[in-house]
Amino acid sequence: GQQLNQSPQSMFIQEGEDVSMNCTSSSIFNTWLWYKQEPGEGPVLLIALYKAGELTSNGRLTAQFGITRKDSFLNISASIPSDVGIYFCAGQQDYNNDMRFGAGTRLTVKP
């Protein structure tokens, strides 16, 4: 099946630093999504991308849908302690159907 390779696996950063993580695949996806999961909870959608080349922001978060439709990245600017969590990318080939997730990037922010 389609595999999503997400990197890095984990990040330890200082409060105020910018963060960048990415997701790549050998398959084309028509939708890319980024989720955040906090301990003991389900993932929460941060950003959804629907067009190749699209750049979308949500507050301090910015995500881009790669031109080849095989990759996406997520940037977090000026990180704060509450950004701590696991960030997952997800790709979808067909509308509302099978969604594939990356393995996650665990973010730790030191005050």
Place this chain on the structure above:
Amino acid sequence: NAGVTQTPKFRVLKTGQSMTLLCAQDMNHEYMYWYRQDPGMGLRLIHYSVGEGTTAKGEVPDGYNVSRLKKQNFLLGLESAAPSQTSVYFCASLDTGEFPDTQYFGPGTRLTVL
């Protein structure tokens, strides 16, 4: 509005036992999903449903069955549990009425099979 709820929160089974996980949503969503989450592997789709009375297989359907008899409920069954099914199970429902389409996840069920 409770959102997506899952029952039970925790369960320990012996190999070969059966059980049903219940997912309920009160948002009138058509689409519902069951995922499992294992360390280092992210979420993997088990089964999903695009409406009452319909179900479809996801990425890892073997060993599981599902039913969607009522729109608000999506049940995940394990007929004969195996240790490989030890995982955290998440249910989600999809809201296609707002842009972007948003999946709402439940809090998860932690299942251990001994």
